[in-house]
Amino acid sequence: MNAFDVLLERGFIATEDDGTPKQVTDMKIRDILEKKSIACYIGFDPTATSLHVGSLVQIMVLAHMQRAGHRPIALVGGGTAMVGDPSGKSEMRKMLTAEDIEQNMAGLKKQLSRFIEFSDDKAIMVNNADWLSPINYIEFLRDYGVHFSINRMLAAESVKLRLEKEQGLSFLEFNYMLLQAFDFLHLIKNNDCILQMGGDDQWGNICAGIDLIRRVERKTGYGITFPLITTASGAKMGKTEKGAVWLDGDLCSPLDYYQFWRNADDRDVKKFLGLFTFLPMDKVNELGELQGKDINEAKRILAFEATKLNHGEEAAKTAQETVEKIWSGDKKGADIPSLEVESSELEEGILAAELFFKLNLTPSKSEAKRLIKKGGASVNDERIQAFDFKITTSHLQEGEILLRAGKKKYAKVVVK
Structure with a gap:
């Protein structure tokens, strides 16, 4: 199946009431994905040693693209992390050193490798510090700043939201849109990457990159964004009373990770099975129809499949056995903390x-x-x-x- 259709069917791409896909810059990308293999990228923020469940949508998207024969590029924002992305944030991010970023990047690649195959250049990880750090500011403004309209930048949703806050938006952060647009330009020139994807809060930055590519290279770039995933209760995906659900097993054990999925709201099970497992959609739909006590079987499958992807099959089996003993009342026999x-x-x-x-x-x-x-x-x-x-x-x-x-x-x- 066309990768675009897979993402649409599994719930990654939101639709209008009539079924028309939202947040796609040009529907021609569907035909392109049908006809040839392309390179596509998503940016990841190296501000911690681990990604968390909130990043799983982007990770799974790259995995689906690879399974459909395309080449994923995981861009780690080592350069932009020194500036800070204002998108989706109510205040300025903490500045990181180059040493912090390098350490965090190592952890991120280890986690991404569980979902994406990097061997033989089937996928690559790049660090935008490699091309942003050497930039001469005067030359950058002369060659690329001329293509950006302040009015259009101020109209971007991420910028507007910050300007409405008391703390406002620093000039440092205001540069972020230019830098991310330059990332896309660099990747289309050097890696033939024509598609950038990300969360809905990246729409303005992606469109800025597409516009810059058109003006500088006379080429066409494409963009797809995905909605923020929330639970049925309205909570942000991956947030619990203890904080973020990390992908790193040292920060969130396989048992706790399994229990996070096992305790999903009944109303979220079908959606989560589509987004966070590779189960065929007919199986997802079948499990999603279960009601009452029967929904627990769907939760068991969701928890096992999600844990297997992130921690491996053995860890998933151990976690499942432990949790099942707890649920059956055999707490003494359970391998609990x-x-x-x-x-x-x-x-x-x-x-x-x-x-x-x-x-x-x-x-x-x-x-x-x-x-x-x-x-x-x-x-x-x-x-x-x-x-x-x-x-x-x-x-x-x-x-x-x-x-x-x-x-x-x-x-x-x-x-x-």
Whole structure:
């Protein structure tokens, strides 16, 4: 199937009420993707050592493009990260050093390699610092600044939103649109890359690049953007009470990653299966029709497939077995997070809030106290009533103490 149609069918490309695709600069790109193999790119922000679930749409898009015979280019914004992209942001980003960016890039490529095949140049990763850092500012303004209209730049949604905020928009950030447009120009000249993709907040930057390409190279570039994915509750995709759901296993364990997907809202399951797995759409549609308790089977499949893609099949199997034991009531047999403590500590008593924090059941002690106050914390499946409740040796059962946060998040304390 045409890569464009795959992205449309699976829900990456939004449509109007009549089915017309939104946020596509020129529908000719569909015919081009049908007739020949092209190079396409998406930019990734190297501001952390890991990407998170919020980046999965872009990652999966590149993976689908590669599966359809096209060549993905993952552009890591080592140069633009030193400036900061104002798109989708309410305030200026923290500046990064070249050393920070290099370290972060290594982590990003490792994660992207789980989804995209980089061997034999089937896909490439590029760093825009390689061509942005040597730029002579005066020459850049003379050769490329002349093609940008301030009025058009001010009309860009990302710029307008920031100008409405009290902190405004720095001149440093205002340059970002020029730099990203130059990225697209560089890639079409040096890598024959004719398609840039990204989130909806990148629409203005992508269009600026297409315009620059037309003016400088007399060539045609294309753009496709994808809507921000939110959950049925309206929350931003990948955000939880503990923060971002990272792809790095050291920041978010395969078990926690699996549970994130396993706990998806019933209303999101079909959408997530289409976006975040490679299951055939007939299977996605079949699972999406399940109702009531049967939807749990679809959630199990979603969690397993998503975890397998990011952490590998063995890690997915282990996580699934652990979670299924928990759901079946076999907490003792489940391989859940544990903390060893001295028996003397338990004799004195340890605050439950402190243990919940140490076991990563909550992001902070204060959050643990709030969880206890709301009645969402338990010890050995008995609700904890007071925020200053202490765990002692009296709670030991066969040498262990079982703690639970919410409905299905468990950890245990073990005596050394």
